[in-house]
Amino acid sequence: MNSNQYALLSSEVNVLTELLNDLPEENYIERIGLEHRLEEAKKLLEAVNPYHINKKMKLTFRGAPVVGSKAISATFATKATTLFTEAIAALSAGFSRELNDRGPIPDRDVHQLMITGTAIGSFGFELELPARDESDLCPDQSVVETAIEDVRKIFDSASNGSDDDLNDMIEDVQPRAIKKIHDFLDYLNEQNALCGLEFENHSFKFSNSAQLFAAAERLRDENFHEKNVVFQGKFEGFLPISRTFEFETEDKRHIKGKISKTIADPKELNHAWLSKSVSVTFREARIGNSKPKYILSAVDDIQDGLSVDA
Amino acid sequence: MFNLAGVIPPVALGESGNGDHRSPYKWSIIDFVSAFSYTKERRNILKGFLEYRLSIYQTGVVSGFQWLNGSFVTDIEVLEFRAPNDIDVVTFFELPTGETQASLAKCFPKVFIPSLSKQHYLVDGYWLQLGKPMTSATIQRITYWYSMWSHRRGDELWKGFLEVELSPDLDKEALKLLTDQEVLYNEQ
Numbered sequence: 233m234n235s236n237q238y239a240l241l242s243s244e245v246n247v248l249t250e251l252l253n254d255l256p257e258e259n260y261i262e263r264i265g266l267e268h269r270l271e272e273a274k275k276l277l278e279a280v281n282p283y284h285i286n287k288k289m290k291l292t293f294r295g296a297p298v299v300g301s302k303a304i305s306a307t308f309a310t311k312a313t314t315l316f317t318e319a320i321a322a323l324s325a326g327f328s329r330e331l332n333d334r335g336p337i338p339d340r341d342v343h344q345l346m347i348t349g350t351a352i353g354s355f356g357f358e359l360e361l362p363a364r365d366e367s368d369l370c371p372d373q374s375v376v377e378t379a380i381e382d383v384r385k386i387f388d389s390a391s392n393g394s395d396d397d398l399n400d401m402i403e404d405v406q407p408r409a410i411k412k413i414h415d416f417l418d419y420l421n422e423q424n425a426l427c428g429l430e431f432e433n434h435s436f437k438f439s440n441s442a443q444l445f446a447a448a449e450r451l452r453d454e455n456f457h458e459k460n461v462v463f464q465g466k467f468e469g470f471l472p473i474s475r476t477f478e479f480e481t482e483d484k485r486h487i488k489g490k491i492s493k494t495i496a497d498p499k500e501l502n503h504a505w506l507s508k509s510v511s512v513t514f515r516e517a518r519i520g521n522s523k524p525k526y527i528l529s530a531v532d533d534i535q536d537g538l539s540v541d542a
Numbered sequence: 543m544f545n546l547a548g549v550i551p552p553v554a555l556g557e558s559g560n561g562d563h564r565s566p567y568k569w570s571i572i573d574f575v576s577a578f579s580y581t582k583e584r585r586n587i588l589k590g591f592l593e594y595r596l597s598i599y600q601t602g603v604v605s606g607f608q609w610l611n612g613s614f615v616t617d618i619e620v621l622e623f624r625a626p627n628d629i630d631v632v633t634f635f636e637l638p639t640g641e642t643q644a645s646l647a648k649c650f651p652k653v654f655i656p657s658l659s660k661q662h663y664l665v666d667g668y669w670l671q672l673g674k675p676m677t678s679a680t681i682q683r684i685t686y687w688y689s690m691w692s693h694r695r696g697d698e699l700w701k702g703f704l705e706v707e708l709s710p711d712l713d714k715e716a717l718k719l720l721t722d723q724e725v726l727y728n729e730q
Contacts, residue, residue, distance in 0.1 A: 237696060250682070251683055255683075258644070260640060262669050348697070367726040
């Protein structure tokens with residue numbers, strides 16, 4: 233059952249309850265019928281595990297390829313929707329592995345969005361997310377749900393946030409996924425189109441083409457700067473769940489950063505390197521003029537260092 | 543009869559905004575039986591439906607009309623590769639003189655209790671009494687039935703449905719038509 237169906241069924245239960253409350257006593261036959269409908273609707277609702285309801289999102293478009301809420305260019309709609317779903321697939325796959333610069337996006341079919349209807353308002357589509365794992369009674373938020381929320385936040389951050397805000401937002405997003413998001417916005421810009429996205433009662437829409445253009449530019453490859461930097465110092469801790477580290481440099485600066493997904497077991501780093509003097513190579517990432525983010529990419533990037541204790 | 547979505551359209555093609563050829567479409571029981579008796583399973587349901595209507599007449603309810611709905615009035619064989627299981631019916635009825643709804647229900651439970659009418663007649667049947675003062679509560683109930691009958695469960699597609707008068711005389715002809723159809727199909 234999807235979220236629309238669940239909402240309508242819940243609404244039917246409410247309506248039937250009200251109808252029965254307002255039904256005169258002498259309408260005995262009608263009462264039997266409405267009570268039967270209510271019982272059936274309640275049974276259907278009770279059989280649903282709310283955690284297993286298929287969720288939906290809306291993706292709408294405005295601008296040159298769209299005629300109000302009546303029509304949309306088929307060519308534009310096909311390509312724009314494809315680019316958007318590829319971005320979601322890349323983001324989703326990137327949560328669990330490093331993505332190559334080229335080649336098929338892993339698990340694309342598993343993370344596929346399905347068009348289930350049109351979204352009236354401007355013109356767009358209602359997209360259903362993949363079914364949740366029904367063998368798990370209380371599944372966590374799926375990767376596709378997280379990906380859609382992240383895309384909305386990235387649109388917002390790229391439109392309205394500072395470079396630091398955007399850098400914070402995309403620090404866990406793989407470069408190829410960012411490129412896919414950029415490609416989607418770039419296509420809309422090329423077609424003089426705008427988009428809006430709604431999911432789980434949160435929405436974002438680009439107000440005008442200047443805003444969309446600016447967001448696309450900020451997500452362009454050339455706006456990302458990465459380089460390797462070497463520090464001497466010691467690690468103060470590796471947190472395996474959040475995959476973060478804290479590092480004190482020789483000159484007593486404290487650096488917090490991320491542990492790349494290529495490092496399988498961050499816990500082991502505590503055993504091997506905690507509080508030891510090391511020379512470490514971090515990947516330093518900036519977007520625009522943001523503060524740098526530091527990433528530990530590989531275990532081999534940590535080397536025994538000279539003692540830092542005076 | 544069905545559009546590309548496999549349902550009766552809510553407004554007939556080419557109909558103007560103030561036209562009356564829109565759902566609920568008024569059909570005679572003869573036209574209904576004739577149009578929907580094209581499979582064995584459907585003929586079986588129609589047989590149950592006609593028996594249901596005959597039982598209604600036997601309660602003294604002879605005046606009113608029915609709104610017909612459910613997979614029976616869609617192209618379910620094409621949409622879901624299955625036969626319909628039953629037919630959904632709301633009967634708008636005039637209460638016979640001297641009766642109450644309670645007295646009717648107690649004397650004729652198979653007709654008036656949905657679980658029993660489904661079991662005996664393959665009819666998922668509901669009711670709304672005509673001839674009483676119109677109140678906001680009545681309008682709410684009519685609105686409910688219209689909203690449920692005019693939208694398909696699952697995707698809430700706006701669709702049409704049929705209205706058939708209670709007509710004891712025409713039902714006899716409809717039953718004959720159905721019987722003739724059965725003989726015809728059995729001979730083929």
